[in-house]
Amino acid sequence: MDRALKRRLEARLGAQIRGPIRQRHDQTEIRIQPGGLPDVLRTLHDSVDLRFEILADLAGVDTGREMQVVYHLWSETTPDWLRVIVEGLSREDPRCPSGTFLWAGAEWLEREAYDMFGIVFEGNRDLRRIFMPPDYTSFPLRKDFLLPDDSARSPGEGVRHMERPFAPAVVAGDPADGVRRAPAS
Amino acid sequence: MPTRPARSTTRTTTRAAARPKEQPAQHRSEDDPRIMLDRQVSADLYQPIPPYPTRTEREAEFYSLGDGQMFLNIGPHHPATHGVLRLVVKLSGEQVVDVDPVLGYLHRGVEKICENSDYYHVIDQVDPLEYVSSLFQEWAAVLAFEKLMDVEVPARAEYIRVLSGELLRVASHTLFMGFLALDLGGLTPILYSFIERDEIVEMLAALTGARMLFNYFRIGGVNGDLNHDFMSRLGDWMSRAARQTEANTGLLNENEIFVRRARGVGVMNREMALRFGVTGGNLRASGIPFDVRRAHPYSVYPALDFNVPTRLEGDSLARYLIRMDEVRESIKIIDQCLHQMPDGPVMARLPRLLRPRPGRAWGAVEGPRGMLGVYAISDGSDQPFRFRIHDPSFMNLEVVSHLLPGNLLADTMAIVASLDPIMGGIDK
Numbered sequence: 001m002d003r004a005l006k007r008r009l010e011a012r013l014g015a016q017i018r019g020p021i022r023q024r025h026d027q028t029e030i031r032i033q034p035g036g037l038p039d040v041l042r043t044l045h046d047s048v049d050l051r052f053e054i055l056a057d058l059a060g061v062d063t064g065r066e067m068q069v070v071y072h073l074w075s076e077t078t079p080d081w082l083r084v085i086v087e088g089l090s091r092e093d094p095r096c097p098s099g100t101f102l103w104a105g106a107e108w109l110e111r112e113a114y115d116m117f118g119i120v121f122e123g124n125r126d127l128r129r130i131f132m133p134p135d136y137t138s139f140p141l142r143k144d145f146l147l148p149d150d151s152a153r154s155p156g157e158g159v160r161h162m163e164r165p166f167a168p169a170v171v172a173g174d175p176a177d178g179v180r181r182a183p184a185s
Numbered sequence: 186m187p188t189r190p191a192r193s194t195t196r197t198t199t200r201a202a203a204r205p206k207e208q209p210a211q212h213r214s215e216d217d218p219r220i221m222l223d224r225q226v227s228a229d230l231y232q233p234i235p236p237y238p239t240r241t242e243r244e245a246e247f248y249s250l251g252d253g254q255m256f257l258n259i260g261p262h263h264p265a266t267h268g269v270l271r272l273v274v275k276l277s278g279e280q281v282v283d284v285d286p287v288l289g290y291l292h293r294g295v296e297k298i299c300e301n302s303d304y305y306h307v308i309d310q311v312d313p314l315e316y317v318s319s320l321f322q323e324w325a326a327v328l329a330f331e332k333l334m335d336v337e338v339p340a341r342a343e344y345i346r347v348l349s350g351e352l353l354r355v356a357s358h359t360l361f362m363g364f365l366a367l368d369l370g371g372l373t374p375i376l377y378s379f380i381e382r383d384e385i386v387e388m389l390a391a392l393t394g395a396r397m398l399f400n401y402f403r404i405g406g407v408n409g410d411l412n413h414d415f416m417s418r419l420g421d422w423m424s425r426a427a428r429q430t431e432a433n434t435g436l437l438n439e440n441e442i443f444v445r446r447a448r449g450v451g452v453m454n455r456e457m458a459l460r461f462g463v464t465g466g467n468l469r470a471s472g473i474p475f476d477v478r479r480a481h482p483y484s485v486y487p488a489l490d491f492n493v494p495t496r497l498e499g500d501s502l503a504r505y506l507i508r509m510d511e512v513r514e515s516i517k518i519i520d521q522c523l524h525q526m527p528d529g530p531v532m533a534r535l536p537r538l539l540r541p542r543p544g545r546a547w548g549a550v551e552g553p554r555g556m557l558g559v560y561a562i563s564d565g566s567d568q569p570f571r572f573r574i575h576d577p578s579f580m581n582l583e584v585v586s587h588l589l590p591g592n593l594l595a596d597t598m599a600i601v602a603s604l605d606p607i608m609g610g611i612d613k
Contacts, residue, residue: 024332024544024546025332025546026331026332027483027545027546027547029545053459054459054462054464054475055462056462056547056549056556056558056575057547057558057560057575058571059560059571059573059575061562061571061573062571070560070573071560072547072549072560074475074480074481076480079481081481081547081549083545085545102460103459103460103461103462104460104461104587105460105461105462105463105580105583105584106462107583108579108580108583109462109580125241125242125243126241126242126243126244127241128240128241128244128288129191130288131288131289131290131292131613132242132289132292133289136561140294140297141296141297141300145297183369
């Protein structure tokens, strides 16, 4: 945990950050709005005391209630990984600005997030499916895409929500904040 | 005796029996709906241009031909593509103008499968991703889960992880050397590569029980302690590993054809490597000393003495030489592991059923091809709510559409091979 990084982030980004900056193990986490993403990435990349130059990862997340885009960044100025969570994307029409203006390599990562979650990255000039066939219509990593699969059977929970054929997963809150899945109806 | 002939079992034979005897046998299959003859296949099947309107700006730009240009489909089945990769290449004469890599032929949905398996089950699901060096993918997953669960790993287990990981890194880099030479037309180095790799893989089989898909790392440690078979094989190998490495690299380093075809080809400069998120030896060959083992230390790497080799040229030759330097460093690390290895347990005490507290964790390790990352989200149940796999080959391959233009078609495979992609990891 790098306390100094937390202070620097607060000084540089201030109002852009939603909620508290969380730190656990070797990770620092900030949450931002999709509209502020280009500014935040630019600040993180260019500021002399931040210099997050290496894009470690870009992942889509479906919490069951909303979509998120999660960046992991690395900088030589801090021993922590920085996690930038772009939250509040609607599940019906998830839209997020593209990060390709800064990291051209984000293009394929965004194509993957589009392919798996249907998140539309505005500004990506090659946003087509990357793994699934071009005529495929659904988004496999969404939580309402169910696998009728025996391997989903687990000794702990009995019949899992993934096995219920017609009931999409309903999550009351952000799963990582301790809100458990809604009970089977 | 029945007056009617017995009814034959299939339609094909019935027809054939009705025909005159002199009919050539090959015409029989024409009526069989299960068999498709070559001339019945539409020529469109082999066209590289997709049979639907272009969807994006980039696609429209790529699939419009200029004067004197043509498309060439390489793959998905091609011996030099290191798996089922398809490259649609736009050519002007013999010069590559543009490339559109088409992925997904090996897509298995491992992330989805992992989100539907419990935490122990994930480890053997991620094994076949980077099938040449599968311990590293296990390592990334296990590292993320240990952060999620606040598990303290015993020191001996960490040393065993580093030891087996570095052995596999040597095997992977040696195999890379052979395949790079093979794609440049040299047949000899691959034989030496496989000798070297086979020894290491057999050694690891003595330790883990499997040659390729090890399923050896566990959350909180490793599956088994070092055994006599492994140690005797390792001692045997270590006594001549350094010498053997020099001999193997001598095959290529002093080969004028190889050096001339690799030097100055596929140059990736510093800015380009950073912008494309390239990691591993490909990044270090462009002059950036980013190695997760040093940049963001994990396991016992802070206690070990090794260098992070870098080069400035950024061409195919530099990417090859970097990996050979890394083999030397890995042998140094293995030696130190054997000297520093403490006694003790190899597994932390954990419950049978893992239910980590809700939270998020990112774990990244340095694999032979670059940074392997796993982003895991727990919602408090015994399965990861989200399991994201970041594969270095995926990022390293993305850059080919910017490395290849301007080069000759004959260099295409040489450049792709120098990036060392593994399609199992790229397609997930």
